[in-house]
Amino acid sequence: MELETQNSKLKTRYEAVIGLEVHAQLLTKSKIFCGCSTAFGAPPNSHTCPVCLGMPGALPVLNKRVVEFAIKSALALGCDIAPSSRFHRKNYFYPDMPKNYQISQYELPLAQRGTVAFPVGGVLTSIRIHRLHLEEDVGKLLHAGTLQVADSSLVDFNRSGVPLMEIVSEPDIRSPEQAGEYLRQLRAILVYLEVCDGNMDEGSLRCDANVSLRLTGREELGVKAEVKNMNSFKGVQKALAYEIQRQTRILEEGGRIVQETRLWDADQELTLPMRSKEHAHDYRYFLEPDLVPLVISSQWIDEIRATLPELPQQRRDRFAREYGIPDYDAAVLTVSRPLADYYEEVAQASHEPKLASNWVMVELLGLLNKDGRGIIDSPIPPAELTALLTLLLSGTISGKIAKTVFEQMYQTGKSAELIVKEQGLTQISNQDELLQIVEEVLAKHPGPVADYRKGKVQSLTFLVGMVMKSSRGKANPRVVGELLLTRLKGEEPGGDG
CATH class of the missing domain: 1.10.10.410 (Arc Repressor Mutant, subunit A)
Structure with missing residues (x-):
């Protein structure tokens, strides 16, 4: 009891200030400055050319579809889009970066001042977007050994030059849980727009976090640490929780926080020092001499705005309003566009939206998640699930039989009507x-x-x-x-x- 009281005092004494830098790999077929493929999983160094390998004399050419996807994302986030922006060279040495500089946007980003709004504990929370800019990805180091001590390292440049969109939040986040929900909401928006597949396991969506502590009620920010190597929502929340505890312990013992970059070790569930944290001037930015300014017309912006789909929050609100399902159901069913489309087709055809919600969320997603499959890989099309629900609603089969039939539909691909007929499963009502x-x-x-x-x-x-x-x-x-x-x-x- 005494320990709980002490921890509670520490939590109220210090306030966490968190900002997230999210890197989203854009779903283009080719890289940002060359025609090499962006496909994941190819043999190492097979998707490369003189441009993405930084060979002398090779010139970058900006991919128009990359810019289109970034504009679409900026519009969905409510950002102001700059009529003119520039690319810079961000200079630093790292073994997986072939040019020893990265082409990125610095003082003139593509978009600024957006917002991601979402409910947390029934309270609407708004996290401001500081900037959204484009840059090229670097290669990938493959280490043999442990995170702390690598016996050997190999480099794969397939990822070098893959288009990235970096979305930097303001330091508005105050807890690991809030950070996790912000990241989920942002991912959902990008997936709905079909500009990013959001696959954190494959590195399509990556997140770095800047974390600092300050005395509760103070305006002055504390010294921040940057945390990298987080590849899941739970990983982000655990890493932030650990880092907050680590910094709290240091401050309580009279120590000082060092501005540094730290790696999250998911196996040990702790952060480890990686390098001292760089400042912007350490990168020696200068304008990219091989690329002209990026000029975006208002007409092009309007054309892209006309293609925006119904976004996750809008669809959640409509599902709850039109179909009368709970907010929780609406949130689960709108995680992705394919899942929302699937549910809506069943709900409309069956005229039983809550029953459809239960079957999609519990029965179908339960089996798909168990097999590690997505809704687009479902062996039961929406029309076949609707047919099963029709048999259930008409009293032809019972609820227990319906579940048995559903599992056989999933395993065999047969229709509900055929399974019921073959096995004589018609409900006895006489x-x-x-x-x-x-x-x-x-x-x-x-x-x-x-x-x-x-x-x-x-x-x-x-x-x-x-x-x-x-x-x-x-x-x-x-x-x-x-x-x-x-x-x-x-x-x-x-x-x-």
């Missing part, structure tokens, strides 16, 4: 046929019958279950319940008592 089963169950279980007549109403559930078991799940539960109540009251089915 009273005479069911009454025979009911009489047998009552005769076999005199104890629960007596308990019910003494006022123990829970016994009815047991008896219904026994009838369903005897009918191998084919009995109509509603009719079974009615027949049991009638017989337990000593009445004849269909009579007046």
